[in-house]
Amino acid sequence: MTKKYHSSYAKKRTFKSTLVEKAVKYFFFLNGMISVLFLLLIFLFLFKEAISAINNIGITEFFKNIEWYPTSENSRYSIIPLILGTLLTAIPATIISSLLGITLGIYLSEIASGKTREIIKPFIEIFAGLPTVVIGFLMLAVGSTYFQELFNTGTRLNALLAAFGLSIILIPTISSLTEDALRAVPNNLRMASYALGINKFAMIKNVVIPAAISGVSAGIILGFGRAIGETMIVLMVSGNAAELTLNILHSVRTITATIAGELGEVAIGSPHYYALFFIGTFLLIITFIINLISELIIERMRKKLNKMN
Amino acid sequence: MVNRFKENIKKKSYSDSIFDNVMISVIRIISFLLIIIFVLILGKIFYEGIEVINWNFLTGIPKSNISKGGIGPAIFGTMAVSIIMLILAVPVGIFSAIYINEFAKDTFWLRLIRASVNSLAGVPSIVIGLFGFGFFVLFIGKSIDNILKTGMLFGQPAIIWASATLAVLVLPTIIVTTTEALNSIPLTFRQASLGLGASKWQTIRYIILPQARSGILTGVILALSRSIGETAPIMFLGCAFFLPNLPLAHLDLSIIQIPIINPADQFMHLAYHIFILATQSSNPTLTAPFQYGTTLVLVLITLLLNLTAIIFRFRFRKIIEVVKRNQ
Numbered sequence A: 001m002t003k004k005y006h007s008s009y010a011k012k013r014t015f016k017s018t019l020v021e022k023a024v025k026y027f028f029f030l031n032g033m034i035s036v037l038f039l040l041l042i043f044l045f046l047f048k049e050a051i052s053a054i055n056n057i058g059i060t061e062f063f064k065n066i067e068w069y070p071t072s073e074n075s076r077y078s079i080i081p082l083i084l085g086t087l088l089t090a091i092p093a094t095i096i097s098s099l100l101g102i103t104l105g106i107y108l109s110e111i112a113s114g115k116t117r118e119i120i121k122p123f124i125e126i127f128a129g130l131p132t133v134v135i136g137f138l139m140l141a142v143g144s145t146y147f148q149e150l151f152n153t154g155t156r157l158n159a160l161l162a163a164f165g166l167s168i169i170l171i172p173t174i175s176s177l178t179e180d181a182l183r184a185v186p187n188n189l190r191m192a193s194y195a196l197g198i199n200k201f202a203m204i205k206n207v208v209i210p211a212a213i214s215g216v217s218a219g220i221i222l223g224f225g226r227a228i229g230e231t232m233i234v235l236m237v238s239g240n241a242a243e244l245t246l247n248i249l250h251s252v253r254t255i256t257a258t259i260a261g262e263l264g265e266v267a268i269g270s271p272h273y274y275a276l277f278f279i280g281t282f283l284l285i286i287t288f289i290i291n292l293i294s295e296l297i298i299e300r301m302r303k304k305l306n307k308m309n
Numbered sequence B: 001m002v003n004r005f006k007e008n009i010k011k012k013s014y015s016d017s018i019f020d021n022v023m024i025s026v027i028r029i030i031s032f033l034l035i036i037i038f039v040l041i042l043g044k045i046f047y048e049g050i051e052v053i054n055w056n057f058l059t060g061i062p063k064s065n066i067s068k069g070g071i072g073p074a075i076f077g078t079m080a081v082s083i084i085m086l087i088l089a090v091p092v093g094i095f096s097a098i099y100i101n102e103f104a105k106d107t108f109w110l111r112l113i114r115a116s117v118n119s120l121a122g123v124p125s126i127v128i129g130l131f132g133f134g135f136f137v138l139f140i141g142k143s144i145d146n147i148l149k150t151g152m153l154f155g156q157p158a159i160i161w162a163s164a165t166l167a168v169l170v171l172p173t174i175i176v177t178t179t180e181a182l183n184s185i186p187l188t189f190r191q192a193s194l195g196l197g198a199s200k201w202q203t204i205r206y207i208i209l210p211q212a213r214s215g216i217l218t219g220v221i222l223a224l225s226r227s228i229g230e231t232a233p234i235m236f237l238g239c240a241f242f243l244p245n246l247p248l249a250h251l252d253l254s255i256i257q258i259p260i261i262n263p264a265d266q267f268m269h270l271a272y273h274i275f276i277l278a279t280q281s282s283n284p285t286l287t288a289p290f291q292y293g294t295t296l297v298l299v300l301i302t303l304l305l306n307l308t309a310i311i312f313r314f315r316f317r318k319i320i321e322v323v324k325r326n327q
Helices: A008-012 A016-059 A060-062 A081-113 A114-128 A132-151 A161-182 A187-195 A200-229 A234-237 A255-265 A271-308 B002-049 B055-059 B073-102 B106-123 B125-148 B157-184 B187-195 B201-212 B211-227 B270-279 B283-324
Strands: B248-252 B255-262
Touching: A008 A132, A016 A060, A016 A114, A016 B073, A016 B106, A016 B157, A060 A234, A081 A114, A081 A161, A081 A187, A081 A255, A114 A161, A114 B002, A114 B283, A132 A161, A132 A234, A132 B002, A132 B106, A132 B211, A132 B270, A132 B283, A161 A200, A161 A234, A161 B106, A187 A200, A187 B248, A200 A255, A200 A271, A200 B002, A200 B125, A234 A255, A234 B270, A255 A271, A255 B125, B002 B157, B002 B283, B055 B073, B073 B106, B073 B157, B073 B201, B073 B211, B073 B255, B073 B270, B073 B283, B106 B157, B125 B157, B125 B201, B157 B201, B201 B211, B211 B283, B270 B283
Parallel strands: none
Antiparallel strands: B248 B255
């Protein structure tokens, strides 16, 4: 984009009007810097409290133990069961929603007719905007009973149920990212493969998806990041028992649910309070890295597709 | 020999095309099933919720352990928080977008701002809530109290801090959509305006902003809908379980008193109300209709907002298409 219009006439401007223009520019610049400021503040503030946690509790305490009992007399602050709980809900959710979301994305991009797409796409978009607390409530009120009968689980609320709840919000995200990635594949690739006598599914599988693979995988990674950071659904249906388990049918407790559930009752300035900031900082770093990776992948895909065109 | 070869090819392609058709149908069926599940989820909320919704439910205050009465204060609280959030976030968001798209050259600062907006969009809402609690309530609020000697007026969770935290949360949404809207205005508009001797600020004010209006509105509405649905960050920022009085203050103008939102008050919130009803109800079967009713109200608000945003975006794209075609 060229932004070098006005050069000769600008010089003729009066001193006062250039001053106003400069002031306007700096005003907008300062507004632009507010996002930078808040990102910095978030990092500084969380790091500061996390360091207090390390000073108060000790870094080994977070990883040495295997129990999270912040309120008992002999309080223990291990982040391990919380990490396991987070992964136990986020990984199944990502797998389920990748399989279904990519299928839906392929349907929208390659198979659905223009008219069908025009109806379904806004519907999915609207659905993606549904508050997560609503999904949590429905899983709790309706889903939990069905799933208990279906999978014969011991506890009514468990990691699998939370994973299904998370999938409902991840599927729209992943499917629309997949669709975007597939539609960015140049059409002459499709035409060329048809000309070679290939069938539609084989074309999708062997030509379109490999060309768009980085966009699709970026969608999956973003979905995983969202699953880790999601709070309400896991708070409501994961059961919130901080036990060390790898069984997906057990109650688990995630990092987000721990913060949401305990920050309201914690005494400000106590070790427990700092411990919550520590696990919050941990979550912030992890999601930051995940988002960075997916952004790099999308950037690479954009360059690759630019070359193709 | 040649014939057999031909037959082989035919057979192979025949079985291939069967496999192909089957796989395409599988994709189709899975997609339709997903859509049906989505429809069923919405249908369940509508079917169960519509029974309880009436004027008393929408305006009344909760009574007898929230199994009777209404959700008036929750709707009011949601509106109050959202209005202050919009006042805080929209100008900053739009001005940032104007800087990114109209002023910034491809420099360090532009890249820094873009990267920050993207990163801010990826921060989990609970972390933003944690930040809001620590920074706005305990740091800013307590400092204001110390300076103004107001005791515990600002140094506790309240509407203003919930709004400020939600503003941080939705800022990237507003910036990204506004930047896109501004970016789709053809460059020739700017050139024509500048060529006529208008200054840069005049060009933005009288040419670009009016053209981008529906695109910007899309972003504002999406931000509003997102902030209404967010529960996690406001849970410890002044949301109250039961608060029959509206968070109002009266602005005394000696002749008349004007009721305004009291930003230092606690509030009820629809999303939080659903959470409380679903998890802490002493008698779930008794409060079930109320849960569905409250959920339906929240879902209707967000669905309508999202639908409006989609329509605005559609209209904006149409306008831009026409403009580009006429060039």
